[in-house]
Amino acid sequence: MAHVLIDPPAASPLPPTPRHSLLRTLLRDRLALLGVVLVVALVLVAILAPWLAPYPGEGRGTANVDAADLAPSAAHPFGTDELGRDMLSRILMGTRPALLISISVVAVAALIGVPLGAIAGYRGGWIDEALMRVTEVFQSFPPLLLAMVVVALLGPDLKNAALALAVSWWPWYARLVRGEARSLRERPFVAAAEAIGVPSRTILHRHIIKNSMTPVLVQATVDVGTVVLAAGSLAFIGLGAQPPAPDWGLMVAEGRSQLFTSWWVSTFAGLAIFVTVLAFNLLGDSLRDILDPRKAER
Amino acid sequence: MTKFIAKRVFASAVVMLTITVLTFLMARVVPSNPAVIYAGPKASPETLDRIQSELGLDKPLLVQFFDYLGGLLHGDFGDSLATKQSVLPDLLERLPATLELIATAMTIATVLGVALGVLAARRRSGALDGSIRFLCIGGISMPAFWLGLILQVIFVGKLGVLPATGQFSTEITYSNPLETITHFALLDCVLTGNWVALQDGLEHLVLPAVTLAAYPLGLIARMTRASMLESLDQDYALTARAYGLSPRSIVWRLTLKNALSAPLTIIGLSVAYMLTGTFFVEVVFNWPGLGQYATQAMLAVDYPVIMAITLLGAAGYLLTNFAVDLLQAKLDPRTRS
Numbered sequence: 001m002a003h004v005l006i007d008p009p010a011a012s013p014l015p016p017t018p019r020h021s022l023l024r025t026l027l028r029d030r031l032a033l034l035g036v037v038l039v040v041a042l043v044l045v046a047i048l049a050p051w052l053a054p055y056p057g058e059g060r061g062t063a064n065v066d067a068a069d070l071a072p073s074a075a076h077p078f079g080t081d082e083l084g085r086d087m088l089s090r091i092l093m094g095t096r097p098a099l100l101i102s103i104s105v106v107a108v109a110a111l112i113g114v115p116l117g118a119i120a121g122y123r124g125g126w127i128d129e130a131l132m133r134v135t136e137v138f139q140s141f142p143p144l145l146l147a148m149v150v151v152a153l154l155g156p157d158l159k160n161a162a163l164a165l166a167v168s169w170w171p172w173y174a175r176l177v178r179g180e181a182r183s184l185r186e187r188p189f190v191a192a193a194e195a196i197g198v199p200s201r202t203i204l205h206r207h208i209i210k211n212s213m214t215p216v217l218v219q220a221t222v223d224v225g226t227v228v229l230a231a232g233s234l235a236f237i238g239l240g241a242q243p244p245a246p247d248w249g250l251m252v253a254e255g256r257s258q259l260f261t262s263w264w265v266s267t268f269a270g271l272a273i274f275v276t277v278l279a280f281n282l283l284g285d286s287l288r289d290i291l292d293p294r295k296a297e298r
Numbered sequence: 299m300t301k302f303i304a305k306r307v308f309a310s311a312v313v314m315l316t317i318t319v320l321t322f323l324m325a326r327v328v329p330s331n332p333a334v335i336y337a338g339p340k341a342s343p344e345t346l347d348r349i350q351s352e353l354g355l356d357k358p359l360l361v362q363f364f365d366y367l368g369g370l371l372h373g374d375f376g377d378s379l380a381t382k383q384s385v386l387p388d389l390l391e392r393l394p395a396t397l398e399l400i401a402t403a404m405t406i407a408t409v410l411g412v413a414l415g416v417l418a419a420r421r422r423s424g425a426l427d428g429s430i431r432f433l434c435i436g437g438i439s440m441p442a443f444w445l446g447l448i449l450q451v452i453f454v455g456k457l458g459v460l461p462a463t464g465q466f467s468t469e470i471t472y473s474n475p476l477e478t479i480t481h482f483a484l485l486d487c488v489l490t491g492n493w494v495a496l497q498d499g500l501e502h503l504v505l506p507a508v509t510l511a512a513y514p515l516g517l518i519a520r521m522t523r524a525s526m527l528e529s530l531d532q533d534y535a536l537t538a539r540a541y542g543l544s545p546r547s548i549v550w551r552l553t554l555k556n557a558l559s560a561p562l563t564i565i566g567l568s569v570a571y572m573l574t575g576t577f578f579v580e581v582v583f584n585w586p587g588l589g590q591y592a593t594q595a596m597l598a599v600d601y602p603v604i605m606a607i608t609l610l611g612a613a614g615y616l617l618t619n620f621a622v623d624l625l626q627a628k629l630d631p632r633t634r635s
Contacts, residue, residue: 149604
């Protein structure tokens with residue numbers, strides 16, 4: 001530890017001017033720009049849906065059987081479903097629950113995974129061993145299968161689906177942060193903090209967790225999209241949101257019985273899922289390029 | 299190497315046992331009563347009591363668990379609550395259809411994915427590279443169940459060139475009935491020279507396989523591109539270029555082999571994805587495989603089937619990762635520690 005005194009308790013390992021390079025990357029990379037625009041648009045739609053939707057009541061699920069199965073037209077740009085509900089309104093009203101569920105699942109997964117991973121990686125020893133064995137069990141099957149089994153056993157509804165997804169997602173964050181924590185532990189600024197007697201709780205918080213936030217942020221961005229996809233998949237097979245909820249996956253399933261006559265119901269509802277997942281994937285990708293140039297794709 | 303394998307086998311056994319305990323506990327603490335599911339909603343309390351003792355639900359939890367574990371060791375997963383039949387034969391009957399679907403999708407994804415990845419890497423930062431990148435992110439973002447429906451609307455509804463659902467047309471069972479040898483339907487067609495059925499089967503396979511391949515295709519292409527670019531920058535590739543080797547032979551003869559170790563991990567991941575991806579694809583295409591069977595069981599809270607599927611899924615996942623690690627250790631001696 002002799003070199004500690006020579007090596008100054010160095011600066012944070014984050015790149016210096018993220019704002020400058022953010023702008024530059026966005027202007028250079030059209031796909032990144034597309035991601036940002038789409039995500040901003042989605043958030044705006046989620047907030048403003050009740051005012052944007054032409055028929056907010058139908059969007060929430062009120063039937064209007066006189067207007068059933070209408071093809072896309074000026075009055076109903078995305079057509080209407082079997083119960084005469086305006087698909088555009090249904091899809092717009094579905095944005096808020098989709099994003100809320102997904103962000104909560106990712107937040108819960110990160111809130112459990114990040115501290116556990118940081119403690120395991122920084123402390124090492126039996127805590128680390130125990131946590132790694134637990135995450136191994138979780139990671140020994142596909143997260144979506146785990147979620148499906150939990151929902152099937154607890155009973156199909158949106159709350160259980162969200163719970164099941166959070167349960168199957170946290171180990172990935174724990175492992176991610178543990179890896180970061182293990183490499184940060186060896187850095188001179190952590191050794192310096194230890195040498196001058198900073199309590200380990202403070203080191204964990206100020207040095208380990210704060211400096212592992214970059215990959216967590218990138219992962220969380222991509223995961224918001226992935227969870228929208230997972231929740232939609234669960235709803236599609238009947239293990240998620242239940243009718244008449246304005247859920248995109250559920251709408252795709254509802255349109256399936258008249259797929260060849262009223263193709264628009266499934267098509268536009270699924271398109272909403274696709275665009276959302278795409279938006280967060282693009283944003284996550286460009287965040288990785290900006291925040292973590294070492295791992296950037298060339 | 300032997301030590302490495304032994305360690306992994308032991309670790310996998312521990313994981314499988316833990317999963318067995320967890321699924322067992324989960325199936326027991328859930329609010330739904332298996333006896334009610336078995337007997338149907340109109341059963342009298344006496345019938346329920348009888349069924350409860352028939353299923354062994356009145357025994358202590360620990361005894362029930364060891365009964366279940368003992369059954370597992372003999373390949374007995376219990377009886378399905380819905381069909382009242384033993385679970386294992388039902389699973390084995392549906393396994394080949396799923397394996398055929400996954401194998402086809404995996405082949406499409408690997409061949410196209412590696413080709414697109416190499417192509418993108420050779421045209422770095424060009425228009426083609428950009429389009430391939432967009433295609434990859436698109437493939438990764440595509441909900442499989444939706445892609446399947448869209449393909450049905452286009453190729454079945456609008457163009458009418460491909461069949462929508464199932465593994466074979468109903469007519470085939472009368473005109474050119476299948477003989478069963480291996481239980482792998484297409485392989486049996488080839489072995490028995492049943493070309494009419496083979497063509498029909500392939501037509502039914504195209505859409506589900508393409509649907510299932512979309513996600514891994516994106517992953518594999520992206521990974522191949524990134525790792526190709528890395529190997530192309532290595533000294534030996536530059537040296538070969540300086541000696542006058544053509545870019546084409548550098549790519550195909552030198553760097554591709556070295557660049558493939560990273561996509562190998564992704565191929566493992568893709569197989570893992572397909573284990574669940576196939577559930578949705580099978581539902582959309584009414585494919586007579588495991589995924590459809592599992593989905594029905596989940597909706598019916600048929601817990602012996604759900605538990606069997608969980609164990610089988612975990613085993614498949616562990617096995618895939620194990621195979622990938624072994625292959626990687628062979629390709630790249632540095633990972634053997």
